[in-house]
Structure formats: structure tokens, C-alpha cells
Amino acid sequence: MDNKEKEKPHPSQPKETQSNILTQQIFHKSFFNKTRTQSLSNLDNVMPANTDLDDDQWRTVPERKRQRESPEINKALKQKKLDTYWLSQPIPTSNRFSDLSDDTQIPQTNDIIEKPAKAPPLYVDRVSNIQPLLKMLDEIAADDYEVKVLPNDQVKIQPKSTESYTKIVKNLQERNTEFYTYRPKQDRCFKVVLKNLHPSTDIEEIKAELEMQGHKVTNIWNVKQRITKKPLPMHFIEVESNNNNKDIYNIKSLLHCRVIFEPPRPKRDIPQCSNCQQYGHTRKYCFRKPKCIKCAGDHASSKCERKERSNSVKCILCDGNHPANYKGCAVYKELQRIKYPTQPGKHRQTTRSVHRPNHAETTARQQDQPSYKQVLMSNKSQHPSLPANKQSPNESTEVQTNSNDMKVIMNTMSQLIQQLSTMTNLLMEIMTKLTNSVH
Incomplete structure (x- = not known):
């Protein structure tokens, strides 16, 4: 029996003896006789590949791990190499903010830079x-x-x-x-409209309440209905120009009342100066010679001799027979048309409304037109010799024309009846001839 067969563990042997035999087979001496790859860094320490080793002799393997050098040494070496190269000289640098002290503050971008107000012409x-x-x-x-x-x-x-x-x-x-x-723009007031506040509210209380909220009121007045002159729950307010003027729109309650602040609606009207009667500016900043609104004289309207209404007036703008502030003036209409041209939709509405007079106009027209009774009385006054039952010349001519028309109609009807009778006679004759021929 071979040695290999002898070394095989028998199942009847205990487990400890079986494990010893297996370890002897794995770590056999033949594994240590193989040639090893030689390292270039440790050629002197490696033994020749043909040397035989005993079972109890072990080979010492040199350490393969290379020792790392300290970073300070590497840094010094690299710095020496860079310094020797002619293109590796350090670049001179300078800090342009070195002159600034630590107390200087960088301006914030959130700050709003206000532009200077433009002067008026x-x-x-x-x-x-x-x-x-x-x-x-x-x-x-x-x-x-x-x-x-x-x-x-x-x-x-x-x-x-x-x-x-x-x-x-x-x-x-x-x-x-x-x-x-x-x-100038800086002298102009900021105007707003206050709504939903009772008209009987004291104006001084409104001013005091708004001043507590940081808005100085220069003028305030209650708005009235244009026709009935009834006070409305609406006030016009003028506030001094300031940076916080638009904050007034955020106020929702005033004097324990729910209110609304709104900007005023823009007027589609050209301002007229009451000093020189020209359009496009106001009296406060007009330094021309005064002109009268009634007689176009070289004096103020308040100093005119005409204190009552008169038909002999003159417009300084168009030389018409009307005062200078008349809205039907040709000059005013032309300026209004140039600055505020009518929109197509609104123009159609105005044209349609012209063809539809209101109730007052229709009643006025009916009153101007004479009634039927008035026409008859006028005819009697023009012809007093005619009796009451006698017809006027106009009525007699109408009767004659009507009678002539009736005669013409009667003649045509008689002619048609004669033609129908002749046709019926012819038909009867034809029918009799047909019946005789059949028999």
C-alpha cells in the first residue's frame, strides 16, 4: 500500500487525528521549494532559487512596504527644485484693498438711490x-x-x-x-381718495389720525353729488410729498371704520388758465398779462364792467359770440380731439345715442308741433266766410281726386266682367259641339 493511502484518515479514527493529517497534507514541504519572483529593490537579500531547505528551516522575507517620507522634507525638496527653475520664480502680488481700514463699510445694494427731480420747462x-x-x-x-x-x-x-x-x-x-x-415736482402734493367714511365725520379728526400714521395732510374736502349736491361718503385728500406716500394705500381702518384709499381717476380734460384764458397751464404759474373771459379785454375777469349776462360777449380764442371757457368753442374741441381722441367703440355709442332722443326731447318736440285742433282753427281763421259745414278748397280737391279714382276703378271692373261673359259663351258653344259630334 502506498504512503498516500496510509495517510488517508480512516472513518473509525477520532476527529482530532483526522484534522492533524489534513493539515500535514496542506502544508507539505513541496510547496516551499517553488521559485519566487525576485524584486528589483531586494535582489541581495533573496536567496537563489535552487537552494534546498530543510523541513524545519524557514525563509525570512524582507519587508516590502516602503517607508513614507515626512511632508516637511518633501516640501523642502520641491521648493528647492522650483526655486532653481528660471520660469518658476514667484509672481509679485499686491492687495489693492490694503489701504482700506477695517472700519470702512461696504455700501449695501438694497439702498435706493433717489434721482434728482427734473425741473419743469x-x-x-x-x-x-x-x-x-x-x-x-x-x-x-x-x-x-x-x-x-x-x-x-x-x-x-x-x-x-x-x-x-x-x-x-x-x-x-x-x-x-x-x-x-x-x-416743480417736489412741490406737488400727493392726492388720494378716501372712501366709505361718513360725510359728517369731523375733518380735523381725519387729519389727526393720518398724522399719527405718518402722513401730513395739507387739504381735505368732502365730495358732493354733481346734480343734487348731496354729500357722499368720499373725501379728497392732499398729502405733503414724502417717500412714504404710497404707504397710505395699506391703511384699511380709520376712526374705527373700514375704509379704502385709492388714487384719483385721471381727468380727460385740458386745464385752462383763468388769467390769460389759454389752455395747457394754470393761473398760479402764469405771468402773462390778464385777459377778460367775457369781453377779451386787457383786464382781469373780476374787474370787467359787465356784471350780468349779456349776448354781446367775445371769445379771445376764436372771436366767437361766447365766453372763453365755453366747452363748445372750436379751439377747445380741436385741442380735446388731438389730446384725447375718441375710441372706436365709444364713438359708435355716441352716434347711436344721437338717433335715440330721450323722453324730454320727444315731449318738447310734441309741444312744439301744433295739434289737429289747432290746425283746424287756423284754417277757419284764414277763411272766415266759409260756413261750418262747407269744405275748404284743399278738402274739395281731395274729394274730387278720390271720386275720379273711383270712376276709373269702376270702368276697369265693368270691362273685366264683359270679357268674362264672352269667354263663358264661347266655352258653352264648344261644349255643345263636342256633345253633338259624340252622338
């Missing part, structure tokens, strides 16, 4: 020679203005700042210049 009249005007402007505002020449000897001056605007207005007033301008 000035319109100067009767400028036949512009040289004195330009000389005055150069002395006052230097290069802080622009000039535009308009027709009818008028010049427009546009200041670039509010300071130049005030200086120009003051100097033009001192020289008694005829011109007009507008209110």
Missing part, C-alpha cells in the same frame, strides 16, 4: 430778439440749461436743475417778462 412769449435772453441765462445758469425756439415768437427754456429753475423764474419776474411754467 418755462415758455417765454414775445421773443423777437433772443440775444438779451441768452445773455441773462449765461450769467445766471451758465451751461445748466437748454433753449428751443418755437413758432409765434415763443422760446422754451429747459433748466437742468431745480436751482437754475428758481434763479431763472426770479430774474424773469424782476424783468416783467411774459411767460408761464409749471409747479
